[in-house]
Structures are given as C-alpha cells and as structure tokens.
Amino acid sequence: MTEAKALIFEMSNPGRRAYSLPESDVPDKEASEYLPEDMLRQTPADLPEVSELDLIRHYTELSRRNHGIDNGFYPLGSCTMKYNPKIHEDVARYLGFSNIHPYQPEESVQGALQLMYELQRDLAEITGMDRVTLQSAAGAQGEWTGLMMIKAYHESRGDTKRDKVIVPDSAHGTNPASATVAGFQAVTVKSNEEGLVSVASLKEAVGDDTAALMLTNPNTLGLFEREIKEIADIVHEAGGLIYYDGANANAILGQARPGDMGFDVVHLNLHKTFTTPHGGGGPGSGPVGVKDILAPFLPKPVVGKGSRGYYLDDDIPQSIGRIKAYHGNFGMLVRAYTYIRTMGPDGLRRVSEDAVLNANYLMKKLQPYFDVPYQQFCKHEFVLSGNRQKKLGVRTLDMAKRLLDFGVHPPTIYFPLIVDECMMIEPTETESKETLDRFVEGMIQIAREAEDCPEDVQEAPHHTMIKRLDEVTAARKPVLRWTKE
Amino acid sequence: MNLPKELRYSDEHEWVKEEGDNKVRIGITDFAQDELGDIVFVELPEEGDELEVDSPFGSVESVKTVSELYAPVSGKVVEVNEDLEDSPENVNEAPYDSGWMIVVEMSQPSDLEKLMDADKYQAMVSED
Numbered sequence: 060m061t062e063a064k065a066l067i068f069e070m071s072n073p074g075r076r077a078y079s080l081p082e083s084d085v086p087d088k089e090a091s092e093y094l095p096e097d098m099l100r101q102t103p104a105d106l107p108e109v110s111e112l113d114l115i116r117h118y119t120e121l122s123r124r125n126h127g128i129d130n131g132f133y134p135l136g137s138c139t140m141k142y143n144p145k146i147h148e149d150v151a152r153y154l155g156f157s158n159i160h161p162y163q164p165e166e167s168v169q170g171a172l173q174l175m176y177e178l179q180r181d182l183a184e185i186t187g188m189d190r191v192t193l194q195s196a197a198g199a200q201g202e203w204t205g206l207m208m209i210k211a212y213h214e215s216r217g218d219t220k221r222d223k224v225i226v227p228d229s230a231h232g233t234n235p236a237s238a239t240v241a242g243f244q245a246v247t248v249k250s251n252e253e254g255l256v257s258v259a260s261l262k263e264a265v266g267d268d269t270a271a272l273m274l275t276n277p278n279t280l281g282l283f284e285r286e287i288k289e290i291a292d293i294v295h296e297a298g299g300l301i302y303y304d305g306a307n308a309n310a311i312l313g314q315a316r317p318g319d320m321g322f323d324v325v326h327l328n329l330h331k332t333f334t335t336p337h338g339g340g341g342p343g344s345g346p347v348g349v350k351d352i353l354a355p356f357l358p359k360p361v362v363g364k365g366s367r368g369y370y371l372d373d374d375i376p377q378s379i380g381r382i383k384a385y386h387g388n389f390g391m392l393v394r395a396y397t398y399i400r401t402m403g404p405d406g407l408r409r410v411s412e413d414a415v416l417n418a419n420y421l422m423k424k425l426q427p428y429f430d431v432p433y434q435q436f437c438k439h440e441f442v443l444s445g446n447r448q449k450k451l452g453v454r455t456l457d458m459a460k461r462l463l464d465f466g467v468h469p470p471t472i473y474f475p476l477i478v479d480e481c482m483m484i485e486p487t488e489t490e491s492k493e494t495l496d497r498f499v500e501g502m503i504q505i506a507r508e509a510e511d512c513p514e515d516v517q518e519a520p521h522h523t524m525i526k527r528l529d530e531v532t533a534a535r536k537p538v539l540r541w542t543k544e
Numbered sequence: 545m546n547l548p549k550e551l552r553y554s555d556e557h558e559w560v561k562e563e564g565d566n567k568v569r570i571g572i573t574d575f576a577q578d579e580l581g582d583i584v585f586v587e588l589p590e591e592g593d594e595l596e597v598d599s600p601f602g603s604v605e606s607v608k609t610v611s612e613l614y615a616p617v618s619g620k621v622v623e624v625n626e627d628l629e630d631s632p633e634n635v636n637e638a639p640y641d642s643g644w645m646i647v648v649e650m651s652q653p654s655d656l657e658k659l660m661d662a663d664k665y666q667a668m669v670s671e672d
Contacts, residue, residue, distance in 0.1 A: 456608070534582075535584045535633070
C-alpha cells in the first residue's frame with residue numbers, strides 16, 4: 060500500500076478537510092486588524108489537506124511502526140525498559156489527581172499532597188536518605204539539582220575552592236555533562252581491569268578541590284562497586300561529598316541502600332526503576348534524596364505535614380530555589396506511588412532479585428558465542444563485546460540492526476566507551492524465561508550468521524518496513540524539512 | 545594502519561607535526577578515525593584560544609559516539625581547519641592531510657618530549 064509510506068503532505072488534495080465547523084456567531088475579522096503587518100505570513104502555510112479518515116490512518120500507521128515495551132522485548136542497557144503496569148493509568152486518571160490545579164488551596168488537594176508526602180518518605184526509606192525532593196523532571200535534572208545542593212553546601216561553609224567533580228570512565232555521559240552545567244570541572248578516573256573504580260587512582264584524584272564524586276552502583280558494566288565503603292571514605296576524608304546516580308537502582312531495590320553505602324545525595328529515575336512510562340520523550344521524573352547535611356539546600360517547596368494537614372513548605376531559607384514549575388511531573392508521582400503500594404516491600408525486593416537473575420541467565424547463555432569482557436556475576440545488566448564478530452567483518456551496529464528482524468529492540472551499543480564494540484544488555488525482571496530464551500536463540504543465530512553469511516547481518520534489517528538507513532548522510536547532510544518541489 | 549614516521553603521537557590518539565617557530569599542526573590518527581567510524585561533526589576551538597596540555601579542546605562526533613579531543617601541547621590556537629565544518633569526512637579520508645584540525649603556537653615546547661614516536665604509538669594501540 061503506497062499510502063502507508065506517503066508523507067501526510069503527499070496525501071494532500073486541495074479542498075479536502077478533516078473537520079467541519081459550524082458558522083461563527085461572532086463577526087469575522089481580518090488577522091491584520093489584530094496583528095502588525097510584518098507579523099503576518101505573506102504566503103499560505105501549505106498545510107496538508109486530508110480527510111478525517113486519511114488523518115486517522117496516517118497517524119495510526121505511524122504508531123504501528125513504533126517499538127515499545129508493550130510490543131516486544133526491549134533490553135536497552137541502563138534504561139530499565141520494564142513493563143509499566145496498567146493499574147497506574149487507572150489511578151493517575153482519578154479525578155482527584157487528574158482534575159486539580161497547582162494553585163488550588165492546599166486544603167482542597169490534601170489527597171494529592173498526602174501522596175507526595177508519603178512518596179517523599181517512601182523514597183527516602185528505599186534509598187537510605189533523610190529528605191527527598193520530587194521536583195526534578197528527569198535523571199539529568201536530578202543530577203544537576205544534587206550538584207547544585209553540593210555546591211551550596213560547600214559555599215555555606217566558606218569552602219569555595221572545590222571546583223572539581225570526579226567521574227569514573229564507566230559513568231553515564233550525563234554525569235560529566237551535569238557537572239559541567241553546574242559549573243564544575245569534570246575529572247575522569249579510570250576503571251581497573253575488573254571494571255571497577257580504581258581505589259589507587261581515586262586517591263590520587265581527590266584533594267581540597269574535590270567537590271564530589273559521582274558514581275553509579277552497580278556501574279554501567281553491571282558490576283557492583285565492592286570497595287564502595289572505602290571509596291566513600293576517601294572522598295569524605297578529602298572533604299568532598301558522594302553522589303549516587305540512580306540509573307541502575309533496579310539492581311539494588313530493597314537489597315542495599317545508597318545511604319548505607321555512604322552516599323550523601325541520590326537521584327532516582329521513576330521512569331526506570333518505578334515503572335512510569337519511559338521513552339518517547341517522557342515525561343520523566345527524577346526525585347533527589349539527600350542526607351540531613353544537605354537538607355537546608357533542598358529546592359522549595361517540599362511537602363510537609365503539620366497540625367492542619369499537608370502543606371507546601373516554602374520556609375527553606377538556604378534553598379537552591381525552585382527548579383521546576385509547580386510540583387514536578389505529578390502524574391508520574393502518582394504512578395510511582397501506586398507501584399510502591401501495589402508491590403510492597405517484599406515485591407520490591409523480588410524486583411531486584413529477578414532483574415539480577417534474568418541478566419545472569421542471559422549472560423551465561425550468550426557466553427559461548429560472544430566475548431564477555433567481565434566474567435564475574437553481574438547485577439541487573441551486563442556487557443558483551445562484539446570483538447569476535449568484528450574480526451569477521453561484522454560490527455556491533457550490524458548485529459543491533461539484525462536484532463530488529465527478530466522484533467527485539469537492540470541493546471545499548473558502543474557504551475560504555477571502555478568496552479570495544481560494546482553491547483549493554485538489561486533484560487529487567489518483567490520478562491519471562493520464554494522471552495529470554497527467544498532472545499538467546501536470535502543472538503546465537505546472529506553469531507552463526509556472522510561466521511557463515513556475514514552479509515545477512517551487514518545488510519540487516521531485512522524484515523522491517525524501513526531497511527538500513529544511511530546514517531552517515533543523514534547526520535552529515537540532514538534534510539529536516541519537507542519542501543514542495 | 546598508516547602512522548607517518550615524522551609525526552609524534554599522544555596517548556589520546558592525536559598526531560602532532562612540528563612546523564617550525566614553535567608551531568605544531570594537530571589532528572587525530574588513522575587508528576582513531578577508524579575506531580570512531582564515519583565522522584559527521586568536528587567541533588574545534590577558535591583562533592586565539594589558549595589550550596592547556598591534556599585538557600579537552602574540542603570534540604569529534606561519529607555515527608557511533610562523541611569523543612573529546614585532548615590538547616597534546618599547551619599554547620595558542622593560531623589556525624583552525626574551517627573546511628571540516630562542511631567536510632568532516634576529510635578526517636576519515638585523509639587524517640594526516642586535509643583532515644588536520646588546528647595549528648598551535650606552543651607555550652611550553654617541552655610538552656613535545658612526552659609524546660610518542662610512531663613505533664611506540666603502534667605498540668600502544670596493538671596492546672589494546
């Protein structure tokens with residue numbers, strides 16, 4: 060069907076309409092009567108003219124080309140693409156949550172405030188922190204918020220020369236970026252041969268200019284930083300604070316708490332660990348938890364509880380200020396709260412157990428066919444290297460494209476940078492053994508094809524609507540706008 | 545792998561060519577461009593910018609990844625390869641020629657002593 064591939068502009072037929080409006084009962088006025096001449100368009104906008112049915116078919120067809128967790132397996136490492144239970148959608152649509160306004164009087168939104176208050180408390184308990192802000196709208200904003208609080212903390216003590224943030228080379232790319240945006244200089248420490256932070260390099264890197272160390276634990280290789288206590292001590296003794304990037308919190312949920320490991324600040328990604336929808340641009344939610352020493356600098360307001368019920372507490376004189384309009388992405392807070400309440404403590408512990416079990420199952424099954432650079436037990440994710448296949452002329456990118464033919468979203472590739480031809484695989488806890496086995500079969504088939512018929516992989520995908528894209532030309536000479544010839 | 549003998553090499557995969565008057569031309573090695581794959585964007589400093597040895601001075605973006613460029617020497621940028629803005633593919637096609645990136649007037653010529661010759665660089669990348 061040609062219509063399926065046509066742009067909506069190409070389907071246009073002059074005069075066709077997808078709407079019909081009743082006659083206006085107020086007098087028509089020319090736009091020039093409202094707006095200055097130089098603000099008015101001189102040529103028609105040339106919008107597509109299509110029927111309602113054409114329009115519906117066009118967007119429905121586009122939506123069918125998407126891949127989401129509701130369509131198939133999505134083992135995108137460090138992104139925790141797990142099932143988002145549909146009960147969250149029911150609860151988020153309760154009128155008391157969906158039909159309220161941020162400027163409503165507090166006494167009329169007590170339920171919403173109670174939910175936020177309890178979510179603050181639950182996330183503090185889960186992370187081992189003392190206080191939590193729910194404002195930030197994403198993981199990276201959480202990182203920035205945490206770093207700004209760290210900065211305010213040092214400055215409040217008159218300690219103004221701390222301008223460096225230490226980041227391991229296996230860290231998420233957002234860590235050095237957030238440090239830079241927050242006005243720090245990012246300093247990299249190298250991992251050791253086990254893929255963990257080198258304590259010796261860290262000792263050399265810290266000093267009286269260290270503001271903080273940012274760490275993901277387990278790290279992007281899926282490995283738990285066993286020396287975490289010593290790492291935290293080294294940074295603290297140098298006068299710095301230690302930041303926990305919660306991207307991989309799915310691995311430790313209910314098992315271990317960043318607060319107990321010595322971390323001073325934590326952000327969580329509700330859109331990863333706490334099953335709010337992820338991908339397609341969000342909205343995300345990245346609450347930040349802090350130890351008491353940083354509480355005076357929390358963004359305001361936070362939700363408090365007093366004799367007259369729940370209220371928005373603006374009385375934080377040393378606050379870094381408001382970081383997001385209103386009160387964060389409230390709908391996401393409702394979903395995460397629902398998740399915590401429906402799972403309960405035992406359910407949340409089971410999440411991390413199954414996530415780690417699934418990742419180790421996949422790693423062991425794939426080990427004979429791919430290079431596994433770090434062989435110890437992994438946590439919720441693990442990395443493979445495509446080096447063996449690269450020698451046959453098949454790159455990791457090719458294998459990722461080939462996976463599309465199996466209806467699987469490829470894993471994260473070429474990250475972390477310290478692994479050659481890297482594939483970072485995170486199956487999550489919500490996949491069945493049968494799904495994992497189907498993925499393993501597909502990966503084994505691809506490894507065989509790399510040996511027997513490499514061109515089948517190099518030219519993949521074969522069964523998708525759009526075949527291999529010319530990514531180089533698309534990046535070098537992007538055509539971002541349709542123009543009428 | 546093409547590693548001209550007359551150049552010096554940094555462990556961050558840049559090449560350095562001495563051009564007299566304390567000036568050096570800088571680019572990335574054949575090994576680096578091959579590892580990065582097709583390069584789609586090169587971000588360079590401006591003429592007059594001061595570079596500090598081992599600090600980032602720009603970045604190279606390929607379809608695979610974005611990599612920082614680390615200054616192999618300290619000094620002032622006196623020339624920038626403007627052609628790379630429109631033709632980043634020059635870095636892939638001719639890393640030692642039309643793919644050059646900047647010319648720097650060194651502030652501490654002793655930086656050069658820390659760089660490797662072609663054999664030593666070759667040994668380093670073969671180890672990886």
